[in-house]
Amino acid sequence: MENLGLCTDLYELTMAQSYLEHGKTDTAVFSLFVRKLPENRNFLVSCGLETLVQALERFKFRDEEIKYLKSLRRFKDFFLDFLKEYEFRGNLYAIPEGRIFFQNEPVIQVEGSLPEVQILETLVINTVHFQTVIASKAVRSYLVSRGKALVDFGFRRAHGLEAGIYAARASYIAGFAGTSNLEAGRRFGIPVFGTVAHSYIMVFDSEEDAFRAFADSFPQSPVFLIDTYDTVSAAEKVVKLAKEGVPVIGVRIDSGDVESLSREVRRILDGAGLKDVKIIVSGGVDEYRIEEWLSKGCPIDAFGVGTRFITSDDAPHLDMAYKLVEYAGEPKVKTSPGKVTFPYKRQVCRFYSGNVMDHDEVVVFGSETGGEKLVGQVIRNGTLTEKLPSLDEIRETLMRDLERLPEGLKGLERADYEVIIK
Amino acid sequence: MENLGLCTDLYELTMAQSYLEHGKTDTAVFSLFVRKLPENRNFLVSCGLETLVQALERFKFRDEEIKYLKSLRRFKDFFLDFLKEYEFRGNLYAIPEGRIFFQNEPVIQVEGSLPEVQILETLVINTVHFQTVIASKAVRSYLVSRGKALVDFGFRRAHGLEAGIYAARASYIAGFAGTSNLEAGRRFGIPVFGTVAHSYIMVFDSEEDAFRAFADSFPQSPVFLIDTYDTVSAAEKVVKLAKEGVPVIGVRIDSGDVESLSREVRRILDGAGLKDVKIIVSGGVDEYRIEEWLSKGCPIDAFGVGTRFITSDDAPHLDMAYKLVEYAGEPKVKTSPGKVTFPYKRQVCRFYSGNVMDHDEVVVFGSETGGEKLVGQVIRNGTLTEKLPSLDEIRETLMRDLERLPEGLKGLERADYEVIIK
Numbered sequence: 001m002e003n004l005g006l007c008t009d010l011y012e013l014t015m016a017q018s019y020l021e022h023g024k025t026d027t028a029v030f031s032l033f034v035r036k037l038p039e040n041r042n043f044l045v046s047c048g049l050e051t052l053v054q055a056l057e058r059f060k061f062r063d064e065e066i067k068y069l070k071s072l073r074r075f076k077d078f079f080l081d082f083l084k085e086y087e088f089r090g091n092l093y094a095i096p097e098g099r100i101f102f103q104n105e106p107v108i109q110v111e112g113s114l115p116e117v118q119i120l121e122t123l124v125i126n127t128v129h130f131q132t133v134i135a136s137k138a139v140r141s142y143l144v145s146r147g148k149a150l151v152d153f154g155f156r157r158a159h160g161l162e163a164g165i166y167a168a169r170a171s172y173i174a175g176f177a178g179t180s181n182l183e184a185g186r187r188f189g190i191p192v193f194g195t196v197a198h199s200y201i202m203v204f205d206s207e208e209d210a211f212r213a214f215a216d217s218f219p220q221s222p223v224f225l226i227d228t229y230d231t232v233s234a235a236e237k238v239v240k241l242a243k244e245g246v247p248v249i250g251v252r253i254d255s256g257d258v259e260s261l262s263r264e265v266r267r268i269l270d271g272a273g274l275k276d277v278k279i280i281v282s283g284g285v286d287e288y289r290i291e292e293w294l295s296k297g298c299p300i301d302a303f304g305v306g307t308r309f310i311t312s313d314d315a316p317h318l319d320m321a322y323k324l325v326e327y328a329g330e331p332k333v334k335t336s337p338g339k340v341t342f343p344y345k346r347q348v349c350r351f352y353s354g355n356v357m358d359h360d361e362v363v364v365f366g367s368e369t370g371g372e373k374l375v376g377q378v379i380r381n382g383t384l385t386e387k388l389p390s391l392d393e394i395r396e397t398l399m400r401d402l403e404r405l406p407e408g409l410k411g412l413e414r415a416d417y418e419v420i421i422k
Numbered sequence: 423m424e425n426l427g428l429c430t431d432l433y434e435l436t437m438a439q440s441y442l443e444h445g446k447t448d449t450a451v452f453s454l455f456v457r458k459l460p461e462n463r464n465f466l467v468s469c470g471l472e473t474l475v476q477a478l479e480r481f482k483f484r485d486e487e488i489k490y491l492k493s494l495r496r497f498k499d500f501f502l503d504f505l506k507e508y509e510f511r512g513n514l515y516a517i518p519e520g521r522i523f524f525q526n527e528p529v530i531q532v533e534g535s536l537p538e539v540q541i542l543e544t545l546v547i548n549t550v551h552f553q554t555v556i557a558s559k560a561v562r563s564y565l566v567s568r569g570k571a572l573v574d575f576g577f578r579r580a581h582g583l584e585a586g587i588y589a590a591r592a593s594y595i596a597g598f599a600g601t602s603n604l605e606a607g608r609r610f611g612i613p614v615f616g617t618v619a620h621s622y623i624m625v626f627d628s629e630e631d632a633f634r635a636f637a638d639s640f641p642q643s644p645v646f647l648i649d650t651y652d653t654v655s656a657a658e659k660v661v662k663l664a665k666e667g668v669p670v671i672g673v674r675i676d677s678g679d680v681e682s683l684s685r686e687v688r689r690i691l692d693g694a695g696l697k698d699v700k701i702i703v704s705g706g707v708d709e710y711r712i713e714e715w716l717s718k719g720c721p722i723d724a725f726g727v728g729t730r731f732i733t734s735d736d737a738p739h740l741d742m743a744y745k746l747v748e749y750a751g752e753p754k755v756k757t758s759p760g761k762v763t764f765p766y767k768r769q770v771c772r773f774y775s776g777n778v779m780d781h782d783e784v785v786v787f788g789s790e791t792g793g794e795k796l797v798g799q800v801i802r803n804g805t806l807t808e809k810l811p812s813l814d815e816i817r818e819t820l821m822r823d824l825e826r827l828p829e830g831l832k833g834l835e836r837a838d839y840e841v842i843i844k
Contacts, residue, residue: 014640018622028621160584182432197543217443218440
């Protein structure tokens with residue numbers, strides 16, 4: 001799929017053709033925002049802008065796409081010609097990746113001729129929604145991890161390969177130390193981690209043989225998976241091997257009663273003088289379990305976080321919409337029940353109390369009277385206004401915002417932040 | 423991303439190198455199965471096999487992939503040479519796409535030399551897990567839809583573009599009439615549907631002008647979106663236009679109290695003799711709402727089903743694993759708490775009572791004593807045994823299975839089906 005033109009919903013194109021036929025080609029502004037945060041989210045992390053910018057460059061209709069659209073027998077030739085020439089020449093405004101944002105704040109705003117910006121709806125929502133969902137989930141684990149390392153182990157149960165790759169990106173922004181996902185490692189330069197699965201342990205004649213073989217193959221990084229048969233006796237085997245001089249840097253527990261097993265394994269390792277050997281826990285890990293285990297003082301040094309975060313299973317979608325807010329200079333408002341929108345292109349102004357975020361004001365763009373402006377212009381007339389930040393810069397942006405986040409919003413309990421719409 | 427070799431977890435490759443170093447290259451069988459169905463699923467639909475077969479063909483390591491792996495400084499040259507030559511030459515067994523299956527039944531089994539089949543773990547789970555999640559969610563809407571048409575409107579909130587495209591495929595298999603997703607329409611030949619969004623209504627001077635303009639542009643398929651301002655008065659405008667000779671085939675309600683609005687709109691349309699004009703409902707639709715509305719007799723003719731199905735939001739992941747069950751002819755069993763596996767390559771035998779499924783038996787492959795065999799060989803020594811079925815054939819396969827499904831399993835209440843493991 002070289003060109004992404006067909007990565008849209010049919011109705012975007014029927015609308016665009018009709019706009020052109022009826023002279024509705026004045027400048028429009030669409031705003032991407034979340035109406036209401038999910039029950040289990042105190043804030044959101046802007047994520048996916050770079051991916052959107054890359055997708056916009058590929059949002060084109062060439063012969064293959066036009067041929068398919070022609071086969072639908074709905075579109076007129078003048079419109080197919082319009083699509084063939086299409087490239088985004090408008091403006092794009094965004095709350096930068098890594099910034100924290102809240103309900104009713106325009107994370108993306110797209111401005112351009114109405115047909116030109118209408119047909120981007122599906123692409124804009126799809127790219128920014130997904131990574132924002134994942135970053136906003138992953139950061140919750142980061143916030144309760146008390147400095148312990150988190151690694152993305154979720155690739156296998158992500159919603160497709162692409163989802164796994166971009167979720168690794170989002171989780172690295174959200175403070176994860178790395179990923180097991182090699183394609184994400186290559187594409188984004190994220191550190192990669194991994195040792196062995198249970199199958200490895202099972203093909204050797206004994207668990208001990210498997211440990212020996214793995215240490216032999218990877219003497220620089222031997223982490224032993226100890227829960228294939230009996231976790232405690234496997235920990236004792238690790239001690240025995242260490243005494244023989246086999247290198248050991250960590251053990252991984254992937255099942256069972258983590259609370260008691262982590263304590264028992266720590267006791268066994270410490271008793272043998274292996275105080276530096278790390279305990280890594282995986283299997284069904286999410287922010288709730290991390291918080292529970294660490295608050296109870298379980299001696300866990302790192303977590304593999306997988307399925308629950310990579311599907312954001314307690315909130316796999318946000319109530320995120322791309323809504324028309326301005327057309328030909330006029331305000332546009334929808335009044336459907338529960339779906340009221342606010343007109344005009346907007347700026348988000350953040351006010352601090354000392355170094356802590358106090359409240360945000362969402363004001364009409366250009367009418368700011370104070371506060372830190374979050375929304376910046378990213379694309380002007382189809383061209384990037386400046387180089388986008390690197391992944392590490394985005395991650396640092398989030399880390400700075402997390403320092404300024406009110407304490408109440410950092411925990412897993414529900415807390416609200418004031419957003420005033422003017 | 424031409425080659426998919428890096429679409430795997432790092433540990434698959436560390437294990438494979440160590441297997442090769444320690445002579446662990448005998449024939450292994452891995453089984454992909456679901457340990458336990460989610461609370462809200464009475465059965466699963468096998469989906470994603472074709473996508474897996476296509477991905478296997480692209481699971482290769484070429485210069486670019488090798489260069490990245492080399493940069494990790496973990497792998498030896500002999501192993502990188504092995505990867506460079508890698509192509510899948512083993513056997514693949516599957517429960518065909520569109521067949522209904524249950525807990526502990528091997529939906530995919532992969533057989534080949536241990537390193538060769540180990541490194542496919544992430545790819546196999548990722549492709550089959552996701553589409554199985556979606557098909558198994560979508561079919562629930564189909565089963566309660568009483569013959570009303572369902573259309574996939576979820577692209578925008580799928581977990582990435584690829585997720586949206588394959589979810590459209592899975593939902594079509596599960597009985598949906600079509601999708602709004604043009605790329606899925608092109609790629610899989612799925613019928614596409616779509617009319618207009620609220621933004622379209624809002625840019626015209628009046629709702630009536632917008633309706634007229636749309637009917638003018640698409641006289642063959644005018645479906646009017648009537649909830650932008652006031653649904654009931656919009657329905658009255660549609661009646662007025664119809665009396666003037668403007669073509670009308672349907673109206674869409676996307677918000678509000680669907681139960682009362684659908685009745686009121688039907689009354690208005692019928693009162694004007696517009697009995698053939700369809701009422702389409704979208705916005706937050708899932709199987710629970712479809713069941714509620716239709717059981718109350720709401721006059722709804724079709725549903726746009728979106729976010730909730732495309733993220734499978736009540737069960738966004740399955741407890742699906744790819745486990746070693748046989749190595750060098752020997753049974754392999756893991757005994758971790760809650761993660762017990764059953765050894766050997768297996769067949770699933772389905773027994774019927776009349777035309778209704780009665781129970782399944784999961785037996786060691788080759789030891790069948792009766793019943794319908796669900797598992798078939800799809801790939802032999804790296805080559806397809808026969809052409810895979812078309813999308814319409816897969817859909818028909820599921821429709822036949824749904825006819826034979828016990829009534830209790832068709833509803834939204836939890837019901838169990840007996841699976842005997844021998």
